[in-house]
Amino acid sequence: MAAPQLVTFGCRLNAYESEVMRAHAAGAGLDDAVIFNTCAVTAEATRQARQAIRRARRENPQAHIVVTGCAAQTDPQSFAAMPEIDLVLGNEEKLAAASWQMAKSGDMVRVAVADIMPVRHAHRQMIDGLSERTRAFVQVQNGCDHRCTFCIIPFGRGNSRSVAASDAVEQVRRLVANGHSEIVLSGVDITSWGANLEGSPRLGDLVAAILKGVPELKRLRLSSIDSIEADPLLMELLGGEERLMPHVHLSLQSGDNMILKRMKRRHSRHDAIAFCDSLRRRRPGLVFGADIIAGFPTETEAMFENSLSLIDDCGLTYLHVFPFSPRPGTPAARMPQLDVQAIRDRARRLRARGQEKLDTFLASEVGAIRDVLIETGRSGRTEHFASVKFVQEMRPGAIVRARMTGRGKAHLEARLAA
Numbered sequence: 001m002a003a004p005q006l007v008t009f010g011c012r013l014n015a016y017e018s019e020v021m022r023a024h025a026a027g028a029g030l031d032d033a034v035i036f037n038t039c040a041v042t043a044e045a046t047r048q049a050r051q052a053i054r055r056a057r058r059e060n061p062q063a064h065i066v067v068t069g070c071a072a073q074t075d076p077q078s079f080a081a082m083p084e085i086d087l088v089l090g091n092e093e094k095l096a097a098a099s100w101q102m103a104k105s106g107d108m109v110r111v112a113v114a115d116i117m118p119v120r121h122a123h124r125q126m127i128d129g130l131s132e133r134t135r136a137f138v139q140v141q142n143g144c145d146h147r148c149t150f151c152i153i154p155f156g157r158g159n160s161r162s163v164a165a166s167d168a169v170e171q172v173r174r175l176v177a178n179g180h181s182e183i184v185l186s187g188v189d190i191t192s193w194g195a196n197l198e199g200s201p202r203l204g205d206l207v208a209a210i211l212k213g214v215p216e217l218k219r220l221r222l223s224s225i226d227s228i229e230a231d232p233l234l235m236e237l238l239g240g241e242e243r244l245m246p247h248v249h250l251s252l253q254s255g256d257n258m259i260l261k262r263m264k265r266r267h268s269r270h271d272a273i274a275f276c277d278s279l280r281r282r283r284p285g286l287v288f289g290a291d292i293i294a295g296f297p298t299e300t301e302a303m304f305e306n307s308l309s310l311i312d313d314c315g316l317t318y319l320h321v322f323p324f325s326p327r328p329g330t331p332a333a334r335m336p337q338l339d340v341q342a343i344r345d346r347a348r349r350l351r352a353r354g355q356e357k358l359d360t361f362l363a364s365e366v367g368a369i370r371d372v373l374i375e376t377g378r379s380g381r382t383e384h385f386a387s388v389k390f391v392q393e394m395r396p397g398a399i400v401r402a403r404m405t406g407r408g409k410a411h412l413e414a415r416l417a418a
């Protein structure tokens with residue numbers, strides 16, 4: 001194994017941090033390392049990581065197996081109990097070059113996972129690129145100060161902290177110089193960016209600084225945002241800045257006010273609908289995606305119907321459906337649980353409604369001319385994040401103008417526009 005191997009689960013933050021670890025491990029000469037960057041959002045994600053670790057040990061008896069990420073941070077002893085593993089690293093420790101030097105020299109304790117809650121600074125780290133990706137994720141914020149009752153993330157990533165605007169601009173400039181045409185601003189709760197920085201700037205200020213500081217950047221996209229925390233400048237930029245993609249993904253979670261209360265969310269059903277209407281008035285054609293949980297504890301059929309109808313009332317196009325999964329230590333795990341079959345059934349109904357919305361959107365795109373960022377030889381994404389397939393080979397990373405000629409179940413077919 002000439003270079004450290006990274007096995008990344010979960011979110012864009014993990015994808016970004018895996019590149020940081022790749023550089024640190026290589027720098028320390030840990031060429032025989034297999035590094036698992038785990039996720040704790042669902043029980044299934046943790047199960048898959050364990051399975052992959054066992055397989056890696058079978059296939060590489062001599063490898064140095066390191067496990068980190070949110071599952072390792074929230075439950076280190078359960079990984080320490082696995083004989084396949086050489087080192088369990090916390091989410092802070094994984095980002096320090098010294099950790100990897102010590103791992104190489106053998107001076108590192110087998111389980112290095114400190115309490116992450118006291119951490120109040122964001123690491124100043126730079127990557128040169130994301131391997132195998134044309135769209136680059138840039139971590140501008142980490143952790144979360146909220147405590148939604150179903151969520152384990154704050155226990156894995158700690159409290160909210162922001163990367164300085166100057167570091168974020170420099171990171172974006174470096175990735176664009178290295179050939180990335182699209183940047184996705186990523187974090188756990190990016191709309192809280194700036195809260196711990198001097199002068200408490202807001203996400204809108206950061207977006208403006210990046211667009212001004214990197215004029216050669218063609219496409220800037222936001223990862224999931226909390227609509228109730230969107231600041232006026234961000235709304236203005238989303239409403240009219242061409243380089244800011246007309247696609248917004250929302251962390252909505254439910255369409256019922258009582259369930260939103262029991263989730264300890266900060267917005268109401270009305271707030272979500274008003275947010276979408278306001279942005280759509282500013283920028284007709286902007287598309288929305290959203291995360292919705294199916295089967296949150298105590299959710300009645302009538303409450304669930306409110307989540308179903310929210311899809312229409314917000315005019316959502318992309319739906320990420322999460323069947324409720326009780327996470328150890330969260331308040332929602334102690335609430336009266338719904339029957340597993342009922343959860344699955346509600347997830348299926350949400351996905352079916354989501355597919356209908358996607359069908360309508362894709363059908364409306366046929367005939368349109370769109371700029372597509374090529375990801376692999378024959379596929380890419382439009383500004384609206386629609387998946388596109390081509391017959392002919394294209395150069396990954398290129399942005400091409402294309403006519404949408406047809407559609408499949410979840411993608412558009414296209415050819416180069418004349």
Ligand code: SF4
Pocket residue numbers: 144145146147148151152153154188189251
């Ligand atoms: S805002 Fe809520 S759901 Fe999102 S990371 Fe924070 S606690 Fe979790």
